[in-house]
Amino acid sequence: xxxxxLAKLAIPMLAASVVVSLLILVVVPDRQExxxxxxxxxxxxxxxxxxxxxxQTAFAYEDLNALERMNTLIREDAxxxxxALTLDNPEGTTLMAExxxxxxxxxRLRESPEDFVSANAVFDIDGxxxxxxxxxxxxxxxxxxxxxxxxxxxxxxxxxxxxxxxxLILWFQVVKPITVAAKLAPQLAATHxxxxxxxxxxxxxxxxxxxxxxxxxxxxxxxxxENQRLFGSLEGLVDERTADLQRALQxxxxxxxxxxxxxxxxxxxxxxxxxxxxxxxxLGRKNNRYLSIARQSAKNLLLLINDLLDFQRWAxxxxxxxxxxxxxxxxxxxxxxxxxxxxxxxxxxxxxxxNIDNAALVMIDRQRFSQVVLNLTSNARKFTSEGxxxxxxxxxxxxxxxxxxxxxxxxxxxxISEVDLDRLGQPFFQIGGGLxxxxxxxxxxxxxxxxxxxxxxxxxxxxxxxxxxxxxxxRLLLNTPKKSxxxxxxxxxxxLVEPHETNLKTPxxxxxxxxxxxQLVMQAMxxxxxxxxxxxxSAQEGFELLTRQQFDILLADIQxxxxxxxxxxxWINESSQLRGHLRCFACTANxxxxxxxxxxxxxxxxxxxxxxxxxxxxxxxxxxx
Amino acid sequence: xxxxxxxxxxxxTLWSAGLCAPVSYAGELFIVAHLPDREAMLDNSELLKxxxxxxxxxxxGYGARVALPSRDSEIYDQVSQVLFQxxxxxxxxxxxxxxxxxxxxxxxxxxxxxxxxxxxTSQPGTVGxxxxxxSIEQSDQIVIVxxxx
Numbered sequence: 001x002x003x004x005x006l007a008k009l010a011i012p013m014l015a016a017s018v019v020v021s022l023l024i025l026v027v028v029p030d031r032q033e034x035x036x037x038x039x040x041x042x043x044x045x046x047x048x049x050x051x052x053x054x055x056q057t058a059f060a061y062e063d064l065n066a067l068e069r070m071n072t073l074i075r076e077d078a079x080x081x082x083x084a085l086t087l088d089n090p091e092g093t094t095l096m097a098e099x100x101x102x103x104x105x106x107x108r109l110r111e112s113p114e115d116f117v118s119a120n121a122v123f124d125i126d127g128x129x130x131x132x133x134x135x136x137x138x139x140x141x142x143x144x145x146x147x148x149x150x151x152x153x154x155x156x157x158x159x160x161x162x163x164x165x166x167x168l169i170l171w172f173q174v175v176k177p178i179t180v181a182a183k184l185a186p187q188l189a190a191t192h193x194x195x196x197x198x199x200x201x202x203x204x205x206x207x208x209x210x211x212x213x214x215x216x217x218x219x220x221x222x223x224x225x226e227n228q229r230l231f232g233s234l235e236g237l238v239d240e241r242t243a244d245l246q247r248a249l250q251x252x253x254x255x256x257x258x259x260x261x262x263x264x265x266x267x268x269x270x271x272x273x274x275x276x277x278x279x280x281x282x283l284g285r286k287n288n289r290y291l292s293i294a295r296q297s298a299k300n301l302l303l304l305i306n307d308l309l310d311f312q313r314w315a316x317x318x319x320x321x322x323x324x325x326x327x328x329x330x331x332x333x334x335x336x337x338x339x340x341x342x343x344x345x346x347x348x349x350x351x352x353x354x355n356i357d358n359a360a361l362v363m364i365d366r367q368r369f370s371q372v373v374l375n376l377t378s379n380a381r382k383f384t385s386e387g388x389x390x391x392x393x394x395x396x397x398x399x400x401x402x403x404x405x406x407x408x409x410x411x412x413x414x415x416i417s418e419v420d421l422d423r424l425g426q427p428f429f430q431i432g433g434g435l436x437x438x439x440x441x442x443x444x445x446x447x448x449x450x451x452x453x454x455x456x457x458x459x460x461x462x463x464x465x466x467x468x469x470x471x472x473x474x475r476l477l478l479n480t481p482k483k484s485x486x487x488x489x490x491x492x493x494x495x496l497v498e499p500h501e502t503n504l505k506t507p508x509x510x511x512x513x514x515x516x517x518x519q520l521v522m523q524a525m526x527x528x529x530x531x532x533x534x535x536x537x538s539a540q541e542g543f544e545l546l547t548r549q550q551f552d553i554l555l556a557d558i559q560x561x562x563x564x565x566x567x568x569x570x571w572i573n574e575s576s577q578l579r580g581h582l583r584c585f586a587c588t589a590n591x592x593x594x595x596x597x598x599x600x601x602x603x604x605x606x607x608x609x610x611x612x613x614x615x616x617x618x619x620x621x622x623x624x625x
Numbered sequence: 626x627x628x629x630x631x632x633x634x635x636x637x638t639l640w641s642a643g644l645c646a647p648v649s650y651a652g653e654l655f656i657v658a659h660l661p662d663r664e665a666m667l668d669n670s671e672l673l674k675x676x677x678x679x680x681x682x683x684x685x686g687y688g689a690r691v692a693l694p695s696r697d698s699e700i701y702d703q704v705s706q707v708l709f710q711x712x713x714x715x716x717x718x719x720x721x722x723x724x725x726x727x728x729x730x731x732x733x734x735x736x737x738x739x740x741x742x743x744x745x746t747s748q749p750g751t752v753g754x755x756x757x758x759x760s761i762e763q764s765d766q767i768v769i770v771x772x773x774x
Contacts, residue, residue: 059717065731067724067731068724068730071725074727099727100726
């Protein structure tokens with residue numbers, strides 16, 4: 001109501017009208033009374049003069065008719081006048097006559113003149129001074145004023161009533177419809193169906209406003225329905241697109257997995273064959289050099305594939321770490337061995353400066369640690385044309401449960417400018433990049449290193465000077481395993497292989513693999529260590545062999561036509577006779593840690609990740625046989 | 626001689642005044658009334674009430690009109706004596722008061738009996754006083770009554 005039109009327009013108008021009217025009611029009667037008094041005074045003076053003339057005439061000419069007429073006039077006058085006639089005799093002033101009789105006009109006038117409005121006239125009667133006094137009681141005058149003011153009051157109350165009527169009309173005809181419309185407007189915006197506008201049969205502005213609102217409501221309703229329809233279709237479209245996207249993502253994941261497998265499988269054959277070839281002492285110096293180049297290229301290709309696959313996978317998820325109890329010295333030695341290959345047939349010296357606790361056993365993701373070290377070493381090798389690359393590793397005991405491991409890769413290479421240092425670690429950024437780039441690589445290595453270190457709660461420090469070299473380093477705080485639950489995992493290639501004690505001297509091996517190349521390579525590698533394996537080309541054939549013959553070790557490829565290695569594992573698990581003492585290992589080109597976990601969960605005792613090197617087979621044999 | 630002439634003049638004047646006055650003023654006053662239609666005759670006292678301004682109308686309600694001798698009339702003081710037991714000026718003042726107060730209609734002042742009789746006979750409802758009403762005759766309407774105080 002406070003902010004209504006009625007409050008803003010009608011009430012102020014009404015209030016102003018009342019105030020003005022009250023002022024008029026106070027001022028006007030007062031002024032009117034004064035005016036009436038002045039007017040009455042003049043009238044009384046005229047009457048007194050007329051009376052004087054009449055009296056004089058009456059005395060002088062013995063004609064009382066004028067006096068009679070005056071009396072009639074006074075008697076018939078509604079103003080209730082008093083008239084007195086005095087004569088000044090030698091004895092004094094005497095009241096000669098008065099009207100009405102016995103009104104004691106002169107006495108009352110003398111005693112309280114303020115109660116009367118009066119006038120007098122003097123005249124001469126036979127030499128005597130006569131005086132006519134005409135008076136009116138002020139009460140009578142006030143009554144006259146009241147009578148005069150009454151119409152004013154009537155007019156005031158009529159105006160007041162009209163104002164109230166106008167206010168009511170304003171309320172019902174203007175304010176209320178607008179208020180209703182104003183209240184309904186938010187509802188109209190919120191719930192088009194709920195808002196109902198009253199139907200007004202009016203042709204004025206309010207009617208036009210209501211009709212406009214009704215039309216607006218109808219249009220909004222129509223628009224709302226249209227929006228709902230569009231929204232529904234959009235939702236369907238979004239669902240469809242989401243499904244498409246999910247399918248695309250699934251396809252991408254499947255493609256990634258497939259590419260990983262497809263790339264690693266031939267690489268496995270290459271590295272394994274090259275490893276076997278390297279065992280031949282009769283190759284000669286020249287062939288050995290070619291072989292070294294081939295092995296290094298294979299290693300580089302493996303690193304490249306791993307980087308690309310990791311980067312692709314980590315674009316949508318965080319780096320997962322799979323920590324296991326690991327002898328520190330073994331892990332570092334393995335990294336030195338692998339890194340050394342990078343420097344074979346190179347003029348650059350690869351030096352190590354290792355000062356660690358040889359007995360330390362730490363919880364670490366061995367594969368990711370190696371990925372970091374080899375990436376940094378590979379980079380150092382790539383950007384160093386002369387001089388040396390030094391791998392410096394230190395340990396420092398923090399407390400009973402943790403060890404600090406500091407790793408530094410120091411080179412005497414080209415160095416990195418400050419501008420490039422800021423950009424280093426951005427995906428696909430390469431020093432000396434561009435169309436005429438001098439150095440090979442994807443530009444993902446440092447990015448991957450940073451992400452792995454970040455997940456390991458560490459960070460990469462870089463110090464570099466153009467033309468003098470660079471120093472990459474990081475510091476890891478590694479927990480030592482609890483003695484009761486965690487046991488060391490000493491194998492390098494089979495980090496997920498569970499340690500197993502066996503007394504078998506000539507183990508019976510079954511290798512299930514659909515690829516003939518891989519069959520040959522694996523047979524060759526096993527033969528290199530004096531072992532023989534029965535080969536099955538499919539999961540079904542492998543299962544049949546298992547049902548017919550006794551085997552101690554099963555090496556099964558996972559991705560095979562028709563039935564996979566996982567199907568074979570499921571069949572084995574379903575047969576209690578077969579599972580018995582049989583140790584089962586998955587051979588897969590799928591490097592995903594999640595996949596390895598899936599295989600272990602499926603029943604495999606360990607996972608051999610392709611490409612499987614000769615040294616990995618050696619470690620496996622040492623571990624399992 | 627001259628003093629004798631003055632004395633003789635004064636004696637003649639006083640004689641003249643003494644001779645004439647008793648004749649003129651020694652007569653009785655009569656009330657002359659012209660009764661309105663169907664108005665019963667009033668007695669002396671009731672007619673005097675009208676002449677004194679104490680009764681305004683005839684018993685029938687017809688308005689009574691009073692004719693009085695003017696200051697120039699011979700019976701000015703005599704009438705006043707009969708009506709108000711005082712001089713003519715007192716009569717004048719009394720009637721002035723009555724008319725002023727509205728208790729009576731204004732009287733008519735006439736200078737002699739002839740005018741009085743003529744006025745009364747011509748105006749029904751009129752009451753006047755004369756000293757010699759012999760010039761008119763009484764009738765059912767015109768009544769002459771001896772004025773008794």
